[in-house]
Amino acid sequence: MTDITALQAFTTQVRRDILRMVHRVNSGHPGGSLGCAEFLVVLYQAILKQKLPFQMDGLEEDLFFLSNGHISPVFYSVLARSGYFPVAELNTFRHLNSRLQGHPTTHEGLPGVRIASGSLGQGLSVAIGAALSKKLNGDKHLIYSLHGDGELQEGQNWEAFMYASGNKVDNIIATIDYNGQQIDGATDDVLPMGDMKAKLLAFGWDVVEILDGNNIDAILKGMTEAKSRTGKGQPVAVMLHTVMGHGVDFMMHTHAWHGKAPNDEQLAIGLSQNDATLGDY
Amino acid sequence: MTTYINSGSKDTRSGFGAGLEELGNKNDKVVALCADLIGSLKMDEFKEQHPKRFFQVGIAEANMIGIAAGLTVGGYVPFTGTFANFSTGRVYDQIRQSVAYSGKNVKICASHAGITLGEDGATHQILEDLGLMKMLPHMTVINTCDYNQTKAATIAIAELDGPVYLRFGRPKVANFTAENQHFEIGKAVLLSEGSDVTIVATGHLVWEALEACKALNEEGISAEVLNIHTIKPLDDEAILKSVRKTGCLVSAEEHNYLGGLGESVARVLALNHPVPQEFVATNDTFGESGTPDQLMEKYGLNAASIAEKVKRVISRK
Numbered sequence: 001m002t003d004i005t006a007l008q009a010f011t012t013q014v015r016r017d018i019l020r021m022v023h024r025v026n027s028g029h030p031g032g033s034l035g036c037a038e039f040l041v042v043l044y045q046a047i048l049k050q051k052l053p054f055q056m057d058g059l060e061e062d063l064f065f066l067s068n069g070h071i072s073p074v075f076y077s078v079l080a081r082s083g084y085f086p087v088a089e090l091n092t093f094r095h096l097n098s099r100l101q102g103h104p105t106t107h108e109g110l111p112g113v114r115i116a117s118g119s120l121g122q123g124l125s126v127a128i129g130a131a132l133s134k135k136l137n138g139d140k141h142l143i144y145s146l147h148g149d150g151e152l153q154e155g156q157n158w159e160a161f162m163y164a165s166g167n168k169v170d171n172i173i174a175t176i177d178y179n180g181q182q183i184d185g186a187t188d189d190v191l192p193m194g195d196m197k198a199k200l201l202a203f204g205w206d207v208v209e210i211l212d213g214n215n216i217d218a219i220l221k222g223m224t225e226a227k228s229r230t231g232k233g234q235p236v237a238v239m240l241h242t243v244m245g246h247g248v249d250f251m252m253h254t255h256a257w258h259g260k261a262p263n264d265e266q267l268a269i270g271l272s273q274n275d276a277t278l279g280d281y
Numbered sequence: 282m283t284t285y286i287n288s289g290s291k292d293t294r295s296g297f298g299a300g301l302e303e304l305g306n307k308n309d310k311v312v313a314l315c316a317d318l319i320g321s322l323k324m325d326e327f328k329e330q331h332p333k334r335f336f337q338v339g340i341a342e343a344n345m346i347g348i349a350a351g352l353t354v355g356g357y358v359p360f361t362g363t364f365a366n367f368s369t370g371r372v373y374d375q376i377r378q379s380v381a382y383s384g385k386n387v388k389i390c391a392s393h394a395g396i397t398l399g400e401d402g403a404t405h406q407i408l409e410d411l412g413l414m415k416m417l418p419h420m421t422v423i424n425t426c427d428y429n430q431t432k433a434a435t436i437a438i439a440e441l442d443g444p445v446y447l448r449f450g451r452p453k454v455a456n457f458t459a460e461n462q463h464f465e466i467g468k469a470v471l472l473s474e475g476s477d478v479t480i481v482a483t484g485h486l487v488w489e490a491l492e493a494c495k496a497l498n499e500e501g502i503s504a505e506v507l508n509i510h511t512i513k514p515l516d517d518e519a520i521l522k523s524v525r526k527t528g529c530l531v532s533a534e535e536h537n538y539l540g541g542l543g544e545s546v547a548r549v550l551a552l553n554h555p556v557p558q559e560f561v562a563t564n565d566t567f568g569e570s571g572t573p574d575q576l577m578e579k580y581g582l583n584a585a586s587i588a589e590k591v592k593r594v595i596s597r598k
Contacts, residue, residue: 056354057354057355057356058354058355059355059356063354065351105382105383106382106383106384107382107383107384114354115350115351115354115379115383115385116378116379116382116383117378118378119374119377119378122343122347122374122375122378122379123347124347125343125344125345125346125347125348125350125351125375125379126347126348126350126351126354126379127351128344128347128348128351129347129348129349129350129351129352129353129354129359130351130352130354130355131351132336132348132351132352133351133352133353133354133355133356133357134355136312136333136334136355136357137355137356139355155343156343156344156347156375159338159339159341159343159344160344160347160348162339162341163338163339163341163344163348166339167336
């Protein structure tokens with residue numbers, strides 16, 4: 001039985017990491033990072049069958065690809081606190097000569113990262129390639145990926161959606177962080193994408209919705225359900241309804257903190273709302 | 282002067298198809314992807330013989346490049362196939378981020394490169410691809426000259442761990458290099474020794490350089506011809522060794538002079554041994570419809586044009 005209280009505490013610590021990382025270098029993307037904290041914690045702590053130390057080829061384990069690379073703070077925090085690299089290295093985020101680049105990359109050899117991302121819309125294709133590789137290898141493990149909702153405005157995603165269903169790539173679970181926000185505002189104002197669920201279904205994907213994507217129990221149930229739908233001839237999408245900036249009250253329900261770091265005072269408020277449950281780096 | 286015999290004209294893309302077929306039989310980690318151009322790329326045999334390792338992605342090149350990058354995770358060596366234009370310009374950011382920057386072992390194989398694509402016209406005749414690809418860190422860039430060399434190069438690049446751009450073409454051209462040759466990536470091939478001028482050529486222009494060499498020889502001009510099949514990494518030593526002897530150079534390529542082989546060579550000369558250089562290349566222009574021969578003539582990409590530039594560069598010594 002998964003300890004939801006422990007996962008909640010883990011998430012709170014990740015939120016502190018995110019805030020402290022972006023504050024220190026006065027840059028980075030806290031909004032989407034905070035919104036996806038519960039999801040990535042659940043994924044790495046309760047869902048992924050993973051092997052350490054990290055191996056790029058990832059044989060006989062589940063693999064994760066982050067497509068919306070700008071939420072690197074949450075990715076780095078969860079990777080470090082899941083044992084991929086020393087937690088102290090979070091202190092080098094966006095610094096010169098760091099493995100923790102502004103956007104994730106394999107180039108500096110950071111364990112846990114299997115593809116560079118940042119230029120949006122490319123991760124789903126890569127994840128599908130990795131899923132095909134698993135099938136060729138007779139490896140029954142799954143491929144997981146995470147995408148922003150605004151990111152789906154990039155056309156390459158739709159090439160990839162079409163390919164995966166048309167070719168029955170049914171060992172992939174692609175999660176969409178459905179927070180309704182992007183840099184310039186609400187997705188509905190920037191470029192309305194209509195009924196996303198209907199679009200995904202029309203493109204031949206099975207769709208699981210997690211209506212409270214910032215609730216650990218809901219994510220656990222939703223992802224368990226998504227897993228149960230794999231291997232049935234259809235790729236599986238998870239629509240993860242989240243709140244950008246979740247867990248820091250003044251960052252919530254707005255796109256304003258998509259790519260903006262808090263000042264000293266704002267950091268203090270944000271940290272006061274999230275206790276150091278595992279100890280700061 | 283060494284003379285070469287055309288053993289029977291063939292298209293370089295068929296050399297790719299033959300090489301891929303051979304690779305498929307000897308290396309079960311080789312996989313192939315195509316964006317709705319199986320026949321044009323001569324990938325039919327690989328598809329027939331290894332259906333599980335062949336992926337038809339449809340007219341969706343960006344997705345193809347991404348899937349190829351993903352297939353490397355798990356140990357596969359993907360070869361993507363489409364026209365040069367759709368292999369580079371159309372998917373530059375996908376190659377840049379998901380392949381080159383990510384250090385993925387993807388072989389981007391591009392047919393119908395350059396103006397000799399012919400009648401389809403400028404939309405398909407990319408003359409900028411070498412420049413695009415050579416600017417990407419970690420990218421190896423190869424442009425082969427005939428069927429035999431394209432087949433050998435296809436087999437050789439599977440052994441290199443890293444991204445490669447392999448460029449070849451549509452028309453039947455002279456097949457004159459050795460069958461089953463050993464292809465050494467990054468190593469220029471000295472085709473003919475000479476003392477008055479160095480001609481460095483790549484792709485379809487290599488045969489034209491040999492034809493020019495023959496014509497010049499009859500006029501008493503001794504040309505040294507180097508086949509630069511690998512544009513990056515460039516074989517600086519072979520080029521410098523030659524120009525130290527000849528004192529001038531003509532570069533020849535089916536590409537815009539901006540960003541092509543000639544500019545890479547000019548850098549090597551400028552840094553190490555400045556000598557006069559002339560460029561046989563397209564002059565910052567798009568192509569147009571026509572037969573390959575008509576286009577090579579109109580855009581100054583043939584033996585006659587090379588010979589003319591040779592005389593000009595010698596006069597500048």
